[in-house]
Amino acid sequence: MQVQRNNYIYDYSMSPSFNDENSLFNFVVKDGNGVKGLVDSGLTEVPGRYIQPPNQRINKQQAAATSPENMTIDLSELDGPNHDQVVKAIAHAAETLGFFQVVNHGVPLELLDSLKVAAHQFFNQPPEKKAVYLKGVSPSPVVKYGTSFVPEIEKALEWKDYVSMIYTNDEEALKFWPNECKEVALNYIKTSMEMVKRLLQALIENLGVKVEESILDTLLGFKMVNMNFYPTCPNPELTVGVGRHSDMGTLTVLLQDGIGGLYVKKDENSSFGNEEWIEIPPMDGALVINVGDTLQIVSNGRYKSAEHRVRTMNSASRVSVPIFNAPLPVAKIGPLPELVARDGVAKYRELVFQEYMNNFFGKAHQGKKSLDFASI
Template identity: 85%
Template sequence: MAPSFNDDNTLFNFVVKDGNGVKGLVDSGLTEVPSRYIQPPYQRINKQQAATASPENMVIDLSELDGPNHDQVVKAIAHAAETLGFFQVVNHGVPLKLLELLKVSAHQFFSQPPEKKAVYLKAVSPSPIVKYGTSFVPEVEKALEWKDYINMVYTNDSDALEFWPNECKEVALEYIKTSKEMVKRLLQELIGNLGVNLDDSRLESLMGLRMVNMNFYPTCPNPELTVGVGRHSDMGTLTVLLQDGIGGLYVKKGENLSTGNEEWIEIPPIDGALVINIGDILQIISNGRYKSAEHRVRTTSSASRVSVPIFNVPLPVAKIGPLPELVARDGVARYRELVFQEYMNNFFGNAHEGKKSLDFAAIN
């Protein structure tokens, strides 16, 4: 018989403090979702009511940036950044074999016994550049998210090989290294499309810190009541995301629709493609021209799902604000200048709540 997790303290200690995670709940044999994971109705994802993005309208061949179709490709990238905030890319420079190995490695890490993963809990981790956890900020969330993760911060190769988990460190490191030029090129084209030229040092400052997550969404007995990740936007500049073949990523179409009238679009998994989404920092520096994407993840009862994002963010000490050239052109600054560490502290100090994190930088 599965243990009872109806007591919030017992559940919190088991899942969060002891490091069993959501997978530990599932492995215990539970047949229904504990009350702490039940989302309010407006947060739940109705798959039947969501549209599916048409692949031909979302997939951009990055190899064409170096050919006669350059301007057309940049136009497509910019249009996606100005509207949905999401697009998918192929011929991106990351080896396809590596993408498959990343998914395998993620499953290998999370299939380990809880005590093997718990050594990376924040309180006991051998280094601040690696952290195992569950949900997002479980200490402040009213309803927990149905997700476990391992977070790896890149500082240098030697630290990664010393401290990141053996099951995934080599493939995660290669993923970060082989995606760097793609991210830099995308930023270069997006900023250039705004009529601003940034030198290499300024471009590098927008992606000065890179973090790779491996996310694990175990099978859920009541997926209609839960979310894998709640509605949010990413705090950084650009996110690179590897999906597996199961799907479950949803993006909100438009920013001003009220709750209940929102339109959500599922981003379908495409073999060999990587998903790119605009983060809050790119919305801020573009003075609102580019839109960070509000998105969320559903759960499923059919199979466990993995995803592997790379978050490209500025260094904590970097000053972030609208590009001066755009403020001069627009006649107004829509966001204040701030140190990125301040933005991170606010982002990680609150539960997911749509794009509310941007309010911290907005000038009203």
């Protein structure tokens, strides 16, 4: 089958050659075929543009083994006699790994299953159906379909396609978000709001700071849900699904499918060659929570944003569905004054969150280097 798009003719009955970087970039990024389009074309080996430097590749054998029970928190106990112990467990996870899993979180389990189905439905559409949401042509700035992180400046691309949906209000979501996933994605955001607020309350409470509603509103003013798709990869040992990074926001809620592949760096102070990575094992019915840069800044370094990455698979395509909870772009963020007074020093400067966003999206993934922008 031949398809003409933007003056290029792609023959899907043959595996196209993508040795030329311009034709690869046009096919994957500009025309919206994404990585899935590469795989569907019959690709048998990873193009050079996707091959990561050796020190960025993920060696599954070198990852530390961990049990889901060691990092799983039952949120139903926040309301009972074990409240203090649960808060301590949440805070300990935020202070150390920056990652934990929650069960009995209030998000219906059937909704979680529906989200995974909807993600596959969206990405299994023909390329032209997804390409209508490409940057520059999308009917609304609240929806963006794309691939990799910032492909225009990345030396090695990530093996991932995604669709991002920014939540402003229900009406806009139902009008502009893709039909295949808008209702479940909206439901996911709305049913997770109370959980995220309670987690943030617990974390601020643990800092010995009075939990003002205005603080919560500031830190959780922006919400975006992504559907991420990691197609099967012929050479997973050479690629990454997502490169090493920390999230820029306050708290991220992540739904994994059962395939696995999410890795978190155990010690933020470890250097190349001495790093230990832990795989966050998929757990049916659980949601993964991770600390973002904003919470590290606000807590004056007490809580640690988690450096994490995703490997690719040659056995199956993987989906994940994160909700990024962050301040509104116009909000000012900085260490809480009570903590600066107690610590005697501010480790981060106050800044408008839009400045942090611009810096974050202006570079390829570089671990936690984005935090340097706010450091004093």
